[in-house]
Amino acid sequence: MSAGITPSQTVGPYLELGLPWADGPFVVPPGTPGAIRITGQVLDGAGTPMPDAVVETWQADPDGRFDHPDDPRGAAKPSVAGFRGFGRSTTDGEGRYEIVTLRPGPLPTPDGGTEAPHLDVSVFARGMLDRTVTRIYFPDEAAANAADPVLSAIADPSRRATLIAEADGDGALRFDITLQGDRETVFFDV
Amino acid sequence: MTVSNPSVARGGLVLPRYEPAVGVHPPLDSPEYKSSGLRHPKQQLIALPQQLTEITGPLFGAERVGEHDADLTAGHAGEPIGERIIVSGRVLDSDGRPVPDALIEVWQANAAGRYAHHVDDHPAPLDPNFSGGGRCVTDSLGHYRFVTIKPGPYPWGNHYNAWRPAHIHFSLFGRAFTQRLITQMFFPGDPLFALDPIFNSIPTEAARQRLISSFDLDNTVPDWAMAYRWDIVLRGRTATVFETQEGK
Numbered sequence: 001m002s003a004g005i006t007p008s009q010t011v012g013p014y015l016e017l018g019l020p021w022a023d024g025p026f027v028v029p030p031g032t033p034g035a036i037r038i039t040g041q042v043l044d045g046a047g048t049p050m051p052d053a054v055v056e057t058w059q060a061d062p063d064g065r066f067d068h069p070d071d072p073r074g075a076a077k078p079s080v081a082g083f084r085g086f087g088r089s090t091t092d093g094e095g096r097y098e099i100v101t102l103r104p105g106p107l108p109t110p111d112g113g114t115e116a117p118h119l120d121v122s123v124f125a126r127g128m129l130d131r132t133v134t135r136i137y138f139p140d141e142a143a144a145n146a147a148d149p150v151l152s153a154i155a156d157p158s159r160r161a162t163l164i165a166e167a168d169g170d171g172a173l174r175f176d177i178t179l180q181g182d183r184e185t186v187f188f189d190v
Numbered sequence: 191m192t193v194s195n196p197s198v199a200r201g202g203l204v205l206p207r208y209e210p211a212v213g214v215h216p217p218l219d220s221p222e223y224k225s226s227g228l229r230h231p232k233q234q235l236i237a238l239p240q241q242l243t244e245i246t247g248p249l250f251g252a253e254r255v256g257e258h259d260a261d262l263t264a265g266h267a268g269e270p271i272g273e274r275i276i277v278s279g280r281v282l283d284s285d286g287r288p289v290p291d292a293l294i295e296v297w298q299a300n301a302a303g304r305y306a307h308h309v310d311d312h313p314a315p316l317d318p319n320f321s322g323g324g325r326c327v328t329d330s331l332g333h334y335r336f337v338t339i340k341p342g343p344y345p346w347g348n349h350y351n352a353w354r355p356a357h358i359h360f361s362l363f364g365r366a367f368t369q370r371l372i373t374q375m376f377f378p379g380d381p382l383f384a385l386d387p388i389f390n391s392i393p394t395e396a397a398r399q400r401l402i403s404s405f406d407l408d409n410t411v412p413d414w415a416m417a418y419r420w421d422i423v424l425r426g427r428t429a430t431v432f433e434t435q436e437g438k
Binding site: 006007008014016017045050067068071072084107127129132149154159179180181184185186188189 | 215220226228231243250297322365368370388392400425
């Protein structure tokens with residue numbers, strides 16, 4: 001069934017030669033009204049920050065739409081100038097990444113439900129032979145998060161909580177990505 | 191097996207579904223590759239349904255590619271040292287459709303096996319005329335093409351006398367979040383294949399072979415550069431959204 005798919009390999013320690021973009025973290029241009037700064041650390045199984053990772057995010061626009069032909073509701077130009085849905089940040093010496101974005105809208109699901117506002121996240125690093133995938137949800141969306149089908153499918157509340165960013169002052173959010181241990185982030189198979 | 195799915199009809203949204211890549215990618219926990227030890231999740235991955243965020247993705251194209259980006263030998267004061275090569279091929283879905291207008295990013299070591307990166311302390315020369323990063327966009331039929339120099343193999347610290355086979359890192363977006371792929375292209379006949387824990391982390395010989403390019407006489411330019419061909423296959427869509435979810 002999977003005949004022919006090209007396998008993944010690690011980005012290795014030198015991804016800085018190929019992946020950084022000067023505007024990578026900016027899902028919306030700097031200075032966009034309402035922009036949220038999401039930061040966090042990527043931590044390995046010993047709790048050591050990973051200085052050689054790249055974090056990528058993908059999300060709907062504030063209206064819950066995608067400028068993409070495969071969205072059956074139709075491709076929609078974003079209502080905010082310069083919004084591109086995608087963010088990319090290499091980690092610094094302290095394993096820290098940064099994404100500047102707008103809160104996405106909620107999304108309908110094929111079975112009539114609603115997904116709470118979220119960002120899909122891919123993490124690549126030396127030592128990872130394939131990407132790891134997680135999601136960032138928002139801390140002030142309690143009702144929407146409670147109804148979200150992906151969060152609801154995670155039985156353990158302490159595991160579920162690893163997907164919800166923390167308020168970090170001044171409208172900023174913090175979302176650490178922890179690969180192993182008591183606070184291991186929930187990772188997905190997509 | 192195909193069955194009708196009333197839940198799809200009720201919500202009114204019909205979404206494409208990308209096939210699972212069963213047995214293709216390396217396990218995140220691959221002990222022979224020592225760095226994976228502290229860098230893989232210990233908990234079971236949770237199945238993420240493919241909904242709107244997963245079946246869409248960024249559609250970057252020519253606007254992210256500069257004049258010299260597809261020619262890694264250009265843009266410097268002089269020519270880099272080494273064997274000039276052309277690397278080209280097609281990006282396809284596993285259902286055989288080309289992936290058009292899609293951004294590809296590459297990076298690699300120089301001909302001496304040294305990366306132009308502060309972390310690389312391999313005692314081989316840097317090349318002032320080679321930075322090792324490039325970009326291009328697939329055309330309407332999924333074709334891509336780079337000009338570069340053949341990277342050298344290099345030692346690394348995984349185990350005693352460990353050497354990586356020569357390779358070029360490739361990053362691809364495809365058209366959907368589900369298709370995102372970062373991998374490595376290798377060269378035919380490399381004696382290091384059998385010894386490389388990264389290459390051998392891929393679970394099957396058939397899948398490993400898909401990372402090895404082939405010598406390409408048709409695209410070799412006489413008196414100028416040899417060519418290598420490498421096609422890349424991303425997860426494709428299943429025939430119909432009404433298929434049951436099997437094999438995850």
